[in-house]
Amino acid sequence: MRVNRLTAIGAVVLLVAACSSSSTTPTPAATSAAGTPGATSAATTAPSVAAATTITEWDYQSADPQMTQWQKVLDECTASTGITIKRQAIPRDELINKVLLAAQQKQLPNVLRIDNPDLQQVADTGALAPLTDYGVDLSGLYQNLIDAGTYKGKVYGIAPGINGMALFYNKDMFTAAGLKPPTTWAEVTSDAKALTKSGVYGMAFSAPATEEGSWQFEPWLWGAGGDLSKLDSPQAVQALQFWTDLVKSGYTSKSVVQWTQGDVESQFEAGKVAMEQNGVWNLSALEKSKINFGIVPIPQPNGGAAPGPMGGEVLTIPVNPDAAASAAAGKVVNCLLSDKEMAEWATLQAYIPSRQSVAAQAAAADPNMASFVTAAAAERSRTGPPANLGPNYSKVSQPLWTAIQAALSGAKSPQDALTAAQQAASAALAGS
Amino acid sequence: MTRVVEGGAAAKAAVPPSKQSRGLPRWRRERIAGLLFLLPALVYVLAFYAYPIAFNVLMSLEKYTLKTFVTGEAPFIGLDNFKHLVNNPEFWPAVVNTVWFTVGSLFFQFTLGLLIALFYQHKFPLNSILRALILVPWLAPVLVSGAIWVRLFDQDTGVINFAIHSLGYQGQISWLTDPHLSLISVLIANIWIGIPFNMVILYGGLQAIPRVLYEAASIDGASAWQRFRYITWPLLRPVSTVVLLLGLVYTLKVFDVIMSITRGGPADTSQTLNTWAYSLAFTNGFDFGLGAVAGDILLVIVFAFGMLYLRYAYRELRETAS
Numbered sequence: 001m002r003v004n005r006l007t008a009i010g011a012v013v014l015l016v017a018a019c020s021s022s023s024t025t026p027t028p029a030a031t032s033a034a035g036t037p038g039a040t041s042a043a044t045t046a047p048s049v050a051a052a053t054t055i056t057e058w059d060y061q062s063a064d065p066q067m068t069q070w071q072k073v074l075d076e077c078t079a080s081t082g083i084t085i086k087r088q089a090i091p092r093d094e095l096i097n098k099v100l101l102a103a104q105q106k107q108l109p110n111v112l113r114i115d116n117p118d119l120q121q122v123a124d125t126g127a128l129a130p131l132t133d134y135g136v137d138l139s140g141l142y143q144n145l146i147d148a149g150t151y152k153g154k155v156y157g158i159a160p161g162i163n164g165m166a167l168f169y170n171k172d173m174f175t176a177a178g179l180k181p182p183t184t185w186a187e188v189t190s191d192a193k194a195l196t197k198s199g200v201y202g203m204a205f206s207a208p209a210t211e212e213g214s215w216q217f218e219p220w221l222w223g224a225g226g227d228l229s230k231l232d233s234p235q236a237v238q239a240l241q242f243w244t245d246l247v248k249s250g251y252t253s254k255s256v257v258q259w260t261q262g263d264v265e266s267q268f269e270a271g272k273v274a275m276e277q278n279g280v281w282n283l284s285a286l287e288k289s290k291i292n293f294g295i296v297p298i299p300q301p302n303g304g305a306a307p308g309p310m311g312g313e314v315l316t317i318p319v320n321p322d323a324a325a326s327a328a329a330g331k332v333v334n335c336l337l338s339d340k341e342m343a344e345w346a347t348l349q350a351y352i353p354s355r356q357s358v359a360a361q362a363a364a365a366d367p368n369m370a371s372f373v374t375a376a377a378a379e380r381s382r383t384g385p386p387a388n389l390g391p392n393y394s395k396v397s398q399p400l401w402t403a404i405q406a407a408l409s410g411a412k413s414p415q416d417a418l419t420a421a422q423q424a425a426s427a428a429l430a431g432s
Numbered sequence: 433m434t435r436v437v438e439g440g441a442a443a444k445a446a447v448p449p450s451k452q453s454r455g456l457p458r459w460r461r462e463r464i465a466g467l468l469f470l471l472p473a474l475v476y477v478l479a480f481y482a483y484p485i486a487f488n489v490l491m492s493l494e495k496y497t498l499k500t501f502v503t504g505e506a507p508f509i510g511l512d513n514f515k516h517l518v519n520n521p522e523f524w525p526a527v528v529n530t531v532w533f534t535v536g537s538l539f540f541q542f543t544l545g546l547l548i549a550l551f552y553q554h555k556f557p558l559n560s561i562l563r564a565l566i567l568v569p570w571l572a573p574v575l576v577s578g579a580i581w582v583r584l585f586d587q588d589t590g591v592i593n594f595a596i597h598s599l600g601y602q603g604q605i606s607w608l609t610d611p612h613l614s615l616i617s618v619l620i621a622n623i624w625i626g627i628p629f630n631m632v633i634l635y636g637g638l639q640a641i642p643r644v645l646y647e648a649a650s651i652d653g654a655s656a657w658q659r660f661r662y663i664t665w666p667l668l669r670p671v672s673t674v675v676l677l678l679g680l681v682y683t684l685k686v687f688d689v690i691m692s693i694t695r696g697g698p699a700d701t702s703q704t705l706n707t708w709a710y711s712l713a714f715t716n717g718f719d720f721g722l723g724a725v726a727g728d729i730l731l732v733i734v735f736a737f738g739m740l741y742l743r744y745a746y747r748e749l750r751e752t753a754s
Contacts, residue, residue: 097714103501121718125502209697210715254587254609257698398716406699411611417699424521431516 053328054084058098059113059313062089069348073160076344077335083328085111103127108318110329116148116159116314117211117382117393123151124391129319130154134330137337140355144310148381151390157314158333160342161351163280164308164372164379165219167299171292173200173274181296184303185242188275192251195274202251204273205243206261207408211394213401215309215382216261216277217243219298222380223306228387228396231403232415232422238301240414244407257405268293279311280372283350287368295371310379312351352376395428485731492724500720513721522700522708526726529615530684530704533622537683538676540623545630545675549638550664552631563635570628578692581621582608585693614694614702622689626682630675637671638664670748677741681734705730 061070067089074085088109090098095114102108103125114122122128131149132138138146138155142162149157167188169181173195182188192202207213220242221227226235246252253259259267261278268276269289277298286293297305315336317329335341339358346353346362352372353359363373383393403421406412412420456464492513494506517523552563569577584591585607593605607617641664649659687706690696696703696711703711705726713723 096718100498100501104504121498125499127502209695209699254606257609258582258694394716394718402699405697406611409606409609409611409698409701411699411701420521427520 053324054086055110055325055328055332057085057087057111057113057332058090058095058109059087060090060092060095060115061113061313062091066349069345072348073336073341073345076341077332081328081331081335083332085332103318106321108320110317110320110322110325111332112316112318113313114157114316115211116145116157116310116312117397119149119157119314119316120151120383120389120391120393122316123156127318128156129317129326130156131158131317131330131333134317134326134333136330136333140357142310142354142356142359142376142379144377144379144381144384145312145354147384148310149314150384157316158337159312159314159354160336161346161349162310162312162354162376162379163351164311164375165216165277165279166295166297166371166375167275168268168278168282168286169275169294169296170268170271170273171294173271174294181294182275182299183296184299185301188299189242189246189249189251192246192275193249196251199272201253201267201273203246203275203277204252204259204264204267205256205277206259206264207243207256207401207404208258208260209401209405210260211397211401212261213404214397215311217400217404218380218382219277219306219308222308223298223300228382228389228393228400230422231396231400231425232418236418237415240404240407240418242301243404244414247408248410254409257408280352280369281350283366283368283372284348295368297371297375305375305378307378307380308375309382310376312354392429396425399424399428488724488727488731491721492728494721496720496724498718506721509721513725517722517725522703525700526703526705526708529702530706532615533619533686533704534680534683536619537622537626537686538679541626541630541679542634542672542676544623545627546634548627548631549635550660552635553638566631567628569625570632574625574688575692577621577625578689581617581693585617608694609698611698611701614698618690618693618702621693622683622686625689626679629682630679633671633675634668637668640671641667673741673744677737677744680737684730684734 057074059070061067070089071087074087077083078085092115096118099108099112099114099122108127112128132155136155136158138158141158145159145162146155149155149159167182174181174191177194179191179194180187182191188203194202196202206216217239218228220239221236224235224239224242226233226239230236243252247254247256253267253273256264264273264276265278265282265285267273268278269286269291271291298308300306315333317326317333320326320329336345337354339355342353342355343358343361345351346358347365350369352369353362356377359373359376363370382397383390387396389396399421402424403412403414403417406417406420407414411417491506493508493510494500495509495512496506500506548566552559583589587593587604587606587609590607592607596605605613607613645663645667646659649663654662685706686704687710690702690704690707691710694702696707700708709723709726709730712726713720
């Protein structure tokens with residue numbers, strides 16, 4: 001039924017596109033040179049004048065403060081490169097549909113910003129151009145970021161900043177209970193148990209039926225020594241059993257199967273959970289809040305920091321017949337990846353700058369950020385090694401989040417849920 | 433498409449001149465005029481119904497993925513998508529959920545809607561104001577209602593659990609996160625949304641039943657139940673049938689209620705064919721062919737009941753005519 005609607009929309013868009021392309025015949029250069037710079041920059045694409053180019057950019061930072069923060073660096077890059085950037089901020093759920101329709105009509109933007117685990121899938125369709133073709137500078141970037149952006153030996157997407165997760169804990173609650181932040185799984189459980197009381201859960205994480213669920217589970221899966229290539233391994237079962245026990249014992253709310261990371265953060269800021277697993281991007285809001293919080297790495301079962309998945313949205317340059325626009329897109333991407341813009345945006349957004357030298361400066365400036373920067377180098381690309389799922393990541397991620405939901409809600413045991421997940425993943429991979 | 437329209441315009445312009453009209457026999461002119469009147473409807477149906485449906489059926493026979501959008505290539509794979517879909521372990525649970533969701537919604541929406549409609553037959557103060565208030569669930573945007581239901585159902589802070597607590601039950605009911613309850617929860621919300629529609633139409637039907645029948649029955653000593661059983665129920669049957677058939681189609685297409693309350697979760701326990709089709713095509717793996725097959729199945733069901741309705745409506749028409 002939805003598919004019908006998509007094709008119907010496609011047909012309508014096609015008609016509109018056909019009409020508009022015929023009606024926007026380039027206006028004579030004389031009129032645009034006459035003055036009113038605001039009007040001309042919006043109306044003409046000026047194919048004849050190679051120097052001043054306008055490019056289009058799409059991203060999913062459609063809510064503030066992220067929307068304004070990203071606009072700020074885009075504006076600065078317009079100022080430094082002289083390239084006008086026509087931006088569209090599209091809500092995340094809608095972006096992929098819009099991209100698909102645009103791909104069908106060869107109307108993709110010049111710069112497209114997408115979530116890093118989706119990159120391989122989009123690159124696999126042939127819609128993207130290698131960034132190195134347009135002179136994008138990849139020096140000094142985190143290797144896991146380059147892994148995530150590499151498809152068949154070429155880099156198609158790079159993010160100006162990356163993110164990761166840790167355990168945020170409420171210092172006041174821990175002090176009052178005379179507890180130390182956890183360094184092992186057993187301590188996570190015992191701390192959560194001690195801190196759970198009426199109206200307060202000891203621990204919270206996010207496990208909705210979306211990529212967020214898999215993303216939040218991966219540090220525990222990898223920490224236990226499991227891997228995405230075998231979802232029903234004893235290590236994977238151990239990790240899911242650990243989460244399930246937290247929920248079953250009542251130290252973690254059953255509602256986590258519904259909570260997004262934003263919901264978890266609200267619970268933590270409202271003092272309704274003593275400990276939360278969440279991302280670095282919450283730092284700027286938390287530092288302004290009244291919560292007295294601390295940060296520890298997500299532990300491995302017997303201690304030591306677990307490797308987490310690398311997060312972040314990558315900049316890509318879709319294939320475009322207009323070579324001048326793509327070259328301009330390359331310049332803009334380079335500007336966004338420059339030390340100055342990277343540092344500024346990462347600070348605004350509370351992301352880890354993608355260039356290690358810039359990240360080191362950010363760590364020196366903010367001790368909370370420092371613990372995330374330390375963890376960043378060990379983060380893994382979800383599509384990269386060791387499982388190397390590439391464009392097939394979603395075929396494993398989807399059965400995984402379903403299994404997590406089944407175990408946490410009590411529909412299946414962790415073992416049964418993961419056995420079914422591996423079967424579903426194998427079937428999906430075989431069908432591809 | 434454009435050519436047809438142009439041809440139509442040309443023919444229209446060609447008809448009025450008297451020379452030509454003299455040349456054409458009267459029956460032919462009428463036939464052409466008839467076709468012209470038919471044209472807008474025909475174009476509309478072809479462009480907005482036949483084409484998308486045909487495209488959907490075609491898509492379900494193809495390997496239509498993310499790649500197709502870029503390359504335009506969708507290899508024909510025959511019935512492979514059907515096999516994959518039916519063999520998917522989530523298929524039968526989704527079918528069973530769809531059946532329960534539809535049957536449950538229809539039964540309770542109709543029964544409660546009818547009871548409320550009967551209640552409003554009585555004259556009492558504020559009748560019309562209260563009747564207007566009953567429409568609120570129908571008028572409120574479903575996404576807003578969904579967001580509110582999520583809060584009502586919340587196991588820790590929800591009003592529903594609070595009410596149950598104050599009645600003396602001490603356990604915590606996980607409305608949205610218990611795999612055995614999630615479907616019931618979305619069902620409750622959907623029943624609430626559907627009652628006004630049933631109530632309004634049935635109320636209209638009840639108003640159309642002549643009062644004199646009830647008066648005559650009362651004089652003959654018929655009880656309230658007998659009056660309902662032998663007057664209201666049979667005379668309301670045409671309206672009931674319409675309400676139920678329309679309700680069936682509405683319920684089969686329900687998507688937003690489930691998406692905004694449980695997103696089909698936890699672990700697909702409140703997934704219906706409709707929401708599942710969406711997730712197959714748009715959220716996991718982008719297999720539009722598989723999603724289209726699920727769409728086909730719904731299409732066949734809706735089509736079958738649509739035909740049933742038409743046949744029924746036709747029969748009613750003939751009965752009233754004779």
